[in-house]
Amino acid sequence: MRVGKGRSVEKRYWDVTSNPVDFDFTNGEGVRKKIRELMLTSVERKAGKRCAGGSLPVGGIDSSVVVGLMAAASSDRPNTFNISFEGKRI
Numbered sequence: 001m002r003v004g005k006g007r008s009v010e011k012r013y014w015d016v017t018s019n020p021v022d023f024d025f026t027n028g029e030g031v032r033k034k035i036r037e038l039m040l041t042s043v044e045r046k047a048g049k050r051c052a053g054g055s056l057p058v059g060g061i062d063s064s065v066v067v068g069l070m071a072a073a074s075s076d077r078p079n080t081f082n083i084s085f086e087g088k089r090i
Contacts, residue, residue: 041068047078055080 002009013020025031055067055078070078 044073
């Protein structure tokens with residue numbers, strides 16, 4: 001949806017059914033392998049085969065997965081950074 005100049009326009013951005021996939025989603029092991037393959041490809045595209053950069057994970061499961069995939073995709077160890085604050089948690 002776009003809103004501006006006193007009006008709104010609704011436009012479909014993406015439709016999961018518009019691109020049929022020939023894949024057996026009932027095969028749990030196959031689904032796990034496909035998800036890992038797709039995520040690894042995504043990390044390789046963003047980080048490259050050599051992780052010259054680093055990551056600032058926030059400590060969630062998704063951050064850990066991305067850093068793990070960075071390590072798997074590269075011959076170099078990924079650089080990770082952590083920022084901590086003293087005091088009361090909010």
